[in-house]
Amino acid sequence: MPSPGHDQGPVRPPYQEALARVIADVIEPGAAETDAQGSFPRKQLDALAEAGILGLTVPAGLGGGGAGLREAAHVVRELGAACGSTAMVVTMHYAATAALTAANAEMAAAGGMAGVLGDIAAGRHLSTLAFSESGSRSHFWAPLGTAALEDEGQGVRLDASKSWVTSAGHADSYVWSSRPLAAEGPMTLWLVPRDAEGLSVAGPFDGLGLRGNASAPMSADGLRVPRTAMIGQDGAGLDLAMAAVLPVFLICTASMSAGLMRRLAEETAAHLQRTQLKHLGQSLARQVQPRAQLARLRIEADRAWSLIEGTLGAVEQGRADAQLLVLEVKAAAGEAAADAADLALRACGGAAFRKESPVERLFRDSRAARVMAPTTDALYDFIGRALCGLPLLGEPA
Amino acid sequence: MPSPGHDQGPVRPPYQEALARVIADVIEPGAAETDAQGSFPRKQLDALAEAGILGLTVPAGLGGGGAGLREAAHVVRELGAACGSTAMVVTMHYAATAALTAANAEMAAAGGMAGVLGDIAAGRHLSTLAFSESGSRSHFWAPLGTAALEDEGQGVRLDASKSWVTSAGHADSYVWSSRPLAAEGPMTLWLVPRDAEGLSVAGPFDGLGLRGNASAPMSADGLRVPRTAMIGQDGAGLDLAMAAVLPVFLICTASMSAGLMRRLAEETAAHLQRTQLKHLGQSLARQVQPRAQLARLRIEADRAWSLIEGTLGAVEQGRADAQLLVLEVKAAAGEAAADAADLALRACGGAAFRKESPVERLFRDSRAARVMAPTTDALYDFIGRALCGLPLLGEPA
Amino acid sequence: MPSPGHDQGPVRPPYQEALARVIADVIEPGAAETDAQGSFPRKQLDALAEAGILGLTVPAGLGGGGAGLREAAHVVRELGAACGSTAMVVTMHYAATAALTAANAEMAAAGGMAGVLGDIAAGRHLSTLAFSESGSRSHFWAPLGTAALEDEGQGVRLDASKSWVTSAGHADSYVWSSRPLAAEGPMTLWLVPRDAEGLSVAGPFDGLGLRGNASAPMSADGLRVPRTAMIGQDGAGLDLAMAAVLPVFLICTASMSAGLMRRLAEETAAHLQRTQLKHLGQSLARQVQPRAQLARLRIEADRAWSLIEGTLGAVEQGRADAQLLVLEVKAAAGEAAADAADLALRACGGAAFRKESPVERLFRDSRAARVMAPTTDALYDFIGRALCGLPLLGEPA
């Protein structure tokens, strides 16, 4: 019987070797402390940057790894098995990178985003998304924050109360949503540098899980960026977000959950095998109930990853059901992770409750995917609308 | 948005064209009556035989379609979307064919099973399994039925009380398990023809679902077969069953459940779109709750099929996790089908309860996979043992 | 250890003795056939009428049993354990009786409903509700059917397409909802006799479960009733339905589910104890998994009944949380019954699937409560609104 990994065949591409090394040397050893302290995994990200993982998805023409969604998903899954906080930060970095890359293609004439993408490719720059706001909450498609021209059209003033920014205060830039400057449409995107005047972080993050991901509120109070900080066209930010950012975010978040589940299955199997009931002279693995719980947990892990692989295939082949599957993966994997974590907690019993294994941390981390926008409930609504031929957003007419 | 099918790309192999025609012309139109009458789908099977579907998995060298597990899974999924009873009969036929094919390879010198396989290839012969017994119930790995040499070693007498034989009284042959003739080991397999003396069917099948699959008890009371009816070696029947039969049975049963779920999603989406709440002037599709139920149902369908595809890939590539995934698919898809059918029943409400759509039939059919041996609970136990390094069967030492 | 009944103490009131006799002698023996034939349980209802059970809730002053909600709940629970169809018919009869009784109190001067209530008390009259319509479906609070004065104000013409009337064609009268004659308000109620001109039943009922309850569509095409057939005030029908009918309907339907679960637990325990695994020389009761399923099933049964008892206490004491609990019981017990029936089907395996015990029938019956208006989803909405201080019906302002 194989070790409970997701065997991908005999050959591993070079980035996976590098990634495995960083995980073994830096990320896995630091995960417990990152969680306990709620500290941003800076050292871990530096190691990933150096190994080329943070530049992996930047086009080769801009100096990056030239990898696609499939590789991004694999990276985040491996990270998710080791340290959810790091996985989350990288997910947001890949999502932001996708926005910049997509915009760069259409903005090439204007110089575009080549500079920042080059920095990302070189491992010198961590980016993230700043979408959700305290006014519209998880409905990220409806920003209330504003953008206004200043300085005779050279500068732009941004004002907003962002509610939930991963890597807040630690990222080098924020892909920032606002209402449009002048155009029709729901949203415009901006590249906001970390040192922009008027930008502030509301305080440290103290959450149930992913405790190192620095998901804090941020506010922009008269924040100034140059006009060229606009990513894509004015008013076209939601289209860009839906087409370029959402697939990366949803698939990577799902992959984080898949990695978490794989780890839960490994930890649970190990616990059942090594823990003795001394009065019976046998291990917990001889008990029918925890064994069945382990089985169900492993099924959750395997079908979550299978759905992600199926989705990657559909996207790569341009299949008609690709968009639908993209909408499904995060909801499916996020809910499965919650169920799986309860199965692990039950199978491992008090030992897991008392933090004698990573299961307790993974249990807390498992609830993050569900509440990140788009939440599970929002995704169910999108999927149901898609299947009924209704528009994804807005009141059905 | 695509129609809610599982899009497999632009090119369809010829057997799929033939299958689609038989489904559209014969199977779909007959499904409601097969269920209502509890009648064996003879006409449907004749059409499948004629279209080459029943011989699809016989090796090409014996005149068959030469297809593998992947094609078998696709066939049964399509059948499962149209008529569960037919899907079940074909599943058992493919499982029996797999036993005969595997044995034929090692028995070639002795003439083997080429005759019956040739008949299957030609669409002249329907086979099935006769494993479970009334004494050991769903524990098919422990037959109590006996085999004894007679007629100076030329003939064999079989006695058994089989509890649950699909296509009972309708199949042309039964792949029959008994305790060994003389060898050590738990089981020997036999090919029992439909007209064997001493073989009888206990009565018609009247069940909750799959009402046309003729799953009746059968008994062998001094049944006589020639010594050459032995499939494989004496005492080696369980190995043959686990290695050759079980993967086909588990993957095809899972595929039946996947087809059922796909159909449930289609029917539910159609119901929500076409049904009006006249006092509100809007369709049910505008209601948040049934839309979310449809979304969850579709996710169940998609991840069940993704897991099957992942399993087929693992088997084809000989991956280390192939056996584990094979053990997972039926449990995963069978339980998902039960959940999905409840979601459909809830979303469609009284209309589905009152048989105004196929949902009511699919709901009843959805509970079959769980109780067919190996049951969901047995599979959870196998999987848990595999993950803990314990033997699949028997008391953990 | 007690037999798995809900022990109510040593003394049984006389109506319970009579009920127990009718169940043992008539209802239990007829349940399988009522289900198989989908035939209305006429003989069963005659026996209940004769035993005083159909008149149990009519006020003593009108010749009835003078019993309240608690007794009605007990009757329906006992019936639900034996025959769901009979339990449903009696539930609707008690709900209709409650409407007539409540209206009679305020209509006393006008003669009121004493006549029909006297007939009900004497066991000569079976009534039912005719609320849901094909236009507004399960939203019974929004009838589209009309009422119009005719014959110089002496007669009333009713037109409607009712979608789901229990005891259709078998009841002696229907408590019928329509839009008001002239008043403001959403609804007026009428007493429609079985032989009213213009009243017709659309055909036999053929459903998943409760197959004997004759839940057919009915239509009124120029149906004529006298002006005095109005139950309560014009336009006040919804208030009457919510205050008098809904508690009876919800509590009795919940009790039907509770009875069904108790029976499922009894049948499952008996199956596990009597069924042998001959190769192991032990009963199914020695298997860990089905035993745990039985435990969970029994917990569902017990907490459903406990919630009903708690609700009855709250109603009887006029507690502030009584309305909330009334809204909860049917949703809680209906969903629990669905879960419990799956546990029973799983624990009993193929035997239950193949109708070797009442579990198969109870399984099908278990899905009825969920889809009857107000459906589980509608009740969740009512409860959520109540807890958030919003109006139960209509768009939150």
Added chain:
Amino acid sequence: MPSPGHDQGPVRPPYQEALARVIADVIEPGAAETDAQGSFPRKQLDALAEAGILGLTVPAGLGGGGAGLREAAHVVRELGAACGSTAMVVTMHYAATAALTAANAEMAAAGGMAGVLGDIAAGRHLSTLAFSESGSRSHFWAPLGTAALEDEGQGVRLDASKSWVTSAGHADSYVWSSRPLAAEGPMTLWLVPRDAEGLSVAGPFDGLGLRGNASAPMSADGLRVPRTAMIGQDGAGLDLAMAAVLPVFLICTASMSAGLMRRLAEETAAHLQRTQLKHLGQSLARQVQPRAQLARLRIEADRAWSLIEGTLGAVEQGRADAQLLVLEVKAAAGEAAADAADLALRACGGAAFRKESPVERLFRDSRAARVMAPTTDALYDFIGRALCGLPLLGEPA
């Protein structure tokens, strides 16, 4: 609509007034810090002692409150709504008190336990259980720890490795299980004072939830107690534990879960009402999905408490199903609390994840009941055995 409390009628007994005051003044204000620091709620327990709550269940003849199971359940429910850690400590104190009280009755001649019970009655003494061991884990019915006579029969030496003692290092005494001194039987109980030589606590508790309950391992290494420290008869400890301790422990733990759920429902309703979606100009209460989640959560709370009330009634009336219901309550309420906490986390979204309300703490606390011995799975096994007529413990013969 009532505030979402469990209304118990107009009159509150005096102990409830005192309890309400302590909760409002001391426990509720300290709950967040107790959790954040993982500190033992000493101040809270002192206030409860002073208010007579810790002596509430000591017989009046010994100076206590003379209250029974019903009052204990109410106290723990109210505490569970405010601070799970305090509720857990009090649950264990009541369970230990029950052992001492039961033993005192039969030991009266020998002086018995009147001294310590008098101290408990006076609020000078906190007790707890020390049952589970690192060798037999949650199987508390099979202690491996030993007791041996010393000092010519005057003293007893106890050696054990206890794995999970609530109030470890903070209680004034421990009701301690060991193998018998000399008698047959699985267990003997001892009263071990906090300052007993050879007794040590293994370190601070750091767990997922109930972070202030000081559930640490303890070890006895040559611990000495006098012979008179034996509680009840040698070898009769398991009978005492099952008859006197288990009902208190199970019902109080269930009540803790019920209180937790009530609070979750209150917090969720408040969150939905007060939180605005500014872009829509409406509160979250206007969203269908969270409203339905709140409804389901409230149903869980209400049926858990109803089952507890039903169980208390059964115990008080000596009904035949009392033991069965006692075995059910903790499993039912513990699992319901886990489900309810997920519903709350989902309905409240990121705000709850980020500790903006007590929901995050209650979520973590909600997983404790399941893993405390007897665990949910152990209870399912007990219940299943009871329903099948098998012995609760040991291999079914």
